[in-house]
Amino acid sequence: xxxxxxxxxxxxxxxxxxxxxxxxxxxxxxxxxxxxxxTNFTANALLALxxxxxxxxxxxxxxxxxxxxxxxxxxxGTPNPxxxxxxxxxxxxxxxxxxxxxxxxxxxxxLPIRTALARELLEFRPTAIRGNASExxxxxxxxxxxxxxxxxxxxxxxxxxAARLADGxxxxxxxxxxxxxxxxxxxxxxxxxxxxxxxxxxGGGCALGAVTAAFLxxxxxxxxxxxxxxxxxxxxxxxxxxxxxAAAGADGPGSFAVAFLDALASVDANDLAARARVxxxxxxxxxxxxxxxxx
Amino acid sequence: xxxxxxxxxxxxxxxxxxxxxxxxxxxxxxxxxxxxxxTNFTANALLALxxxxxxxxxxxxxxxxxxxxxxxxxxxGTPNPxxxxxxxxxxxxxxxxxxxxxxxxxxxxxLPIRTALARELLEFRPTAIRGNASExxxxxxxxxxxxxxxxxxxxxxxxxxAARLADGxxxxxxxxxxxxxxxxxxxxxxxxxxxxxxxxxxGGGCALGAVTAAFLxxxxxxxxxxxxxxxxxxxxxxxxxxxxxAAAGADGPGSFAVAFLDALASVDANDLAARARVxxxxxxxxxxxxxxxxx
Amino acid sequence: xxxxxxxxxxxxxxxxxxxxxxxxxxxxxxxxxxxxxxTNFTANALLALxxxxxxxxxxxxxxxxxxxxxxxxxxxGTPNPxxxxxxxxxxxxxxxxxxxxxxxxxxxxxLPIRTALARELLEFRPTAIRGNASExxxxxxxxxxxxxxxxxxxxxxxxxxAARLADGxxxxxxxxxxxxxxxxxxxxxxxxxxxxxxxxxxGGGCALGAVTAAFLxxxxxxxxxxxxxxxxxxxxxxxxxxxxxAAAGADGPGSFAVAFLDALASVDANDLAARARVxxxxxxxxxxxxxxxxx
Numbered sequence: 001x002x003x004x005x006x007x008x009x010x011x012x013x014x015x016x017x018x019x020x021x022x023x024x025x026x027x028x029x030x031x032x033x034x035x036x037x038x039t040n041f042t043a044n045a046l047l048a049l050x051x052x053x054x055x056x057x058x059x060x061x062x063x064x065x066x067x068x069x070x071x072x073x074x075x076x077g078t079p080n081p082x083x084x085x086x087x088x089x090x091x092x093x094x095x096x097x098x099x100x101x102x103x104x105x106x107x108x109x110x111l112p113i114r115t116a117l118a119r120e121l122l123e124f125r126p127t128a129i130r131g132n133a134s135e136x137x138x139x140x141x142x143x144x145x146x147x148x149x150x151x152x153x154x155x156x157x158x159x160x161x162a163a164r165l166a167d168g169x170x171x172x173x174x175x176x177x178x179x180x181x182x183x184x185x186x187x188x189x190x191x192x193x194x195x196x197x198x199x200x201x202x203g204g205g206c207a208l209g210a211v212t213a214a215f216l217x218x219x220x221x222x223x224x225x226x227x228x229x230x231x232x233x234x235x236x237x238x239x240x241x242x243x244x245x246a247a248a249g250a251d252g253p254g255s256f257a258v259a260f261l262d263a264l265a266s267v268d269a270n271d272l273a274a275r276a277r278v279x280x281x282x283x284x285x286x287x288x289x290x291x292x293x294x295x
Numbered sequence: 296x297x298x299x300x301x302x303x304x305x306x307x308x309x310x311x312x313x314x315x316x317x318x319x320x321x322x323x324x325x326x327x328x329x330x331x332x333x334t335n336f337t338a339n340a341l342l343a344l345x346x347x348x349x350x351x352x353x354x355x356x357x358x359x360x361x362x363x364x365x366x367x368x369x370x371x372g373t374p375n376p377x378x379x380x381x382x383x384x385x386x387x388x389x390x391x392x393x394x395x396x397x398x399x400x401x402x403x404x405x406l407p408i409r410t411a412l413a414r415e416l417l418e419f420r421p422t423a424i425r426g427n428a429s430e431x432x433x434x435x436x437x438x439x440x441x442x443x444x445x446x447x448x449x450x451x452x453x454x455x456x457a458a459r460l461a462d463g464x465x466x467x468x469x470x471x472x473x474x475x476x477x478x479x480x481x482x483x484x485x486x487x488x489x490x491x492x493x494x495x496x497x498g499g500g501c502a503l504g505a506v507t508a509a510f511l512x513x514x515x516x517x518x519x520x521x522x523x524x525x526x527x528x529x530x531x532x533x534x535x536x537x538x539x540x541a542a543a544g545a546d547g548p549g550s551f552a553v554a555f556l557d558a559l560a561s562v563d564a565n566d567l568a569a570r571a572r573v574x575x576x577x578x579x580x581x582x583x584x585x586x587x588x589x590x
Numbered sequence: 591x592x593x594x595x596x597x598x599x600x601x602x603x604x605x606x607x608x609x610x611x612x613x614x615x616x617x618x619x620x621x622x623x624x625x626x627x628x629t630n631f632t633a634n635a636l637l638a639l640x641x642x643x644x645x646x647x648x649x650x651x652x653x654x655x656x657x658x659x660x661x662x663x664x665x666x667g668t669p670n671p672x673x674x675x676x677x678x679x680x681x682x683x684x685x686x687x688x689x690x691x692x693x694x695x696x697x698x699x700x701l702p703i704r705t706a707l708a709r710e711l712l713e714f715r716p717t718a719i720r721g722n723a724s725e726x727x728x729x730x731x732x733x734x735x736x737x738x739x740x741x742x743x744x745x746x747x748x749x750x751x752a753a754r755l756a757d758g759x760x761x762x763x764x765x766x767x768x769x770x771x772x773x774x775x776x777x778x779x780x781x782x783x784x785x786x787x788x789x790x791x792x793g794g795g796c797a798l799g800a801v802t803a804a805f806l807x808x809x810x811x812x813x814x815x816x817x818x819x820x821x822x823x824x825x826x827x828x829x830x831x832x833x834x835x836a837a838a839g840a841d842g843p844g845s846f847a848v849a850f851l852d853a854l855a856s857v858d859a860n861d862l863a864a865r866a867r868v869x870x871x872x873x874x875x876x877x878x879x880x881x882x883x884x885x
Contacts, residue, residue: 036331036334036350037350044791047791047843048842054697055668057668058703080352080353107349107351112355113353113355200342202338203335252558252559253342254553257553259844261847330645332630406651408650495638496634546849546852547852549849550849
């Protein structure tokens, strides 16, 4: 714990912009095993951002690819039997090869097969776990789960559950909500950017899991000064600021989704500097009140 | 039959607007087992409208979820073996729990596996059946089926087949076409709204099945005065009026699809009142000529 | 070889426009077995163009449908076991029925299961093979394959491999890249149209495979004077000119994808005449220098 990098909002915001540039320059290959509803949007979000997506979700290929990719996502939204076995192949392969990987436990708690699978995959120590409050609570063993992909628990209530997961599996945990929370069990980043329209587009959360894998990959290939917590927070910051840019000119969820892909391609360090609403602290300090805030 | 609600175009149009507001206020959870081509568009259509989509199409979860959801869709567009078994689990669960559910028999008649499955699922008495004329004819045992998702029979020709299905399985049957026809075997609503661009976007018909499930769910949770026939007609009316709003500013099928999602989020009772082209009668009266017409 | 139609850039461009009109008038039914990431975009591209898509990818239906469709695509992007068996059913059925079909060997060379399947399917002599340089090299037995759907070999380097495939299996081979190359092993068409934004949208290459199947189907039903090489080149020309039209007003990859669908619906012979950048020659002549060029 004592070796964790200290972090402050201004530094995080600046380093996020640098990491975004590095990501675009190197185009990390992001392996996705994700649900059938959002494959297209997820691939387009990665392409817009500057990463290279590859959806490889069959047995006999997923493990090979997880070892070769720069980052990986396992999203449990529609886990048919082939995908489940592909995930069982890919997670240990990523873990063994040191490929950073993200687990998105969609609807865990509400539905039994994915809940069991998510617990099984935790053993391969996902670099990051991204979900809404219900899912994080359910994955940590508390809460009854949501009614699908909606969040019915408050983000804050999930802080303790997130810390438990982080401690137990060495993961960074990102809890999506009106204010996003990212923690490694000790340090905690809150990001108040974003727009409600992101919840009116399917894959608004799921694609962030893939983007997080891209940022984790980029951070490991540079010296931008962001560890896994920082890279996960950077992904959330870039993603939610892009959502704000997109919402500004949108007439509804359809035009928002289009503008969001455009914004992922154009968002830059200046946008982050102008818009970031980031707080940094420890979970204990957070519980007691705010700490530093950039804007 | 004698207890069926009477209905007239003006009342239907007004009640459709009220039901739409209720739907947005309560955000019914709509369980979809649908084809791989349109999952994304379907989920986005439901989100835009104000409903909460969840695609749960694996064995071991589909049955559980069908019992808990507010409405359900089974669309047979790409029925792989896992989806077929999930549908076999979900249809009796929905039927048993009283969850209103919609069967969309895509390409039934033209292709054997889905044809057999559709007949099997009919035993669980779908609340509504939505298809084009070819599919409705084929499902009722007449006609040779279309060449896929196209309609090669006229909507009118399917009226008798629709009535047969309605009588046989207690379903409301909606036949899509230039003029949409909705019947419970006795009463018949014709809706002449819509735009040809809706046929140039994949999922233009399929998403209506999901939207119908959302309206059926909403109608059962309110006293807006619409039974299943009315709720199914309301879904068609709202959907096709939204298509008209979208077409007004579209440059082609790509921009139309985007504007359509925006329109699903914005369409309201005033739009319905201004644009509804609805006729109501009985199937027999319909065959002889028009009855009441709102605009 | 001596019976191959001669072809020149001006004629190819003019005949492509005529074939496009014929395609729109007859709306060929295009059977697609394609990957889960791009099904929606592919279907929408075909609909926008004026063709009729049908995604039929299950065992027991795929073979039947391949015999009845006007054209077929097998894309190996996410080849789950059911799709693999469906492809094994559909390819011989298309071959036996004379249905023109396109093989898109996505990521062949990089991943083992699809590589083996692609080699197996070659025996059923695809009418056209469409891939990037890496994939064409790998399918022909040279090169190590790319890192997914990216092209890491130059299009030119793939010329010899393309010719080998063309000779071995009687196929027209289309290699996508900044300059697209289409060859039947002797004659060679190069098309320098397109826009880099097409590589920032998932399915930008995959949908061209489906569009190629539509043009092959249209060419066989008319006397527009284009054989398989000509029809494949026409598909590429129409597709890449539409990309240029779309890019003109796009703000990024999201708005480009929308405008591209609009452009597929509006592109016509005049656009082709104004923008075509086509060279025609033989592979040997091409290697030595340019031949005729239209603009």
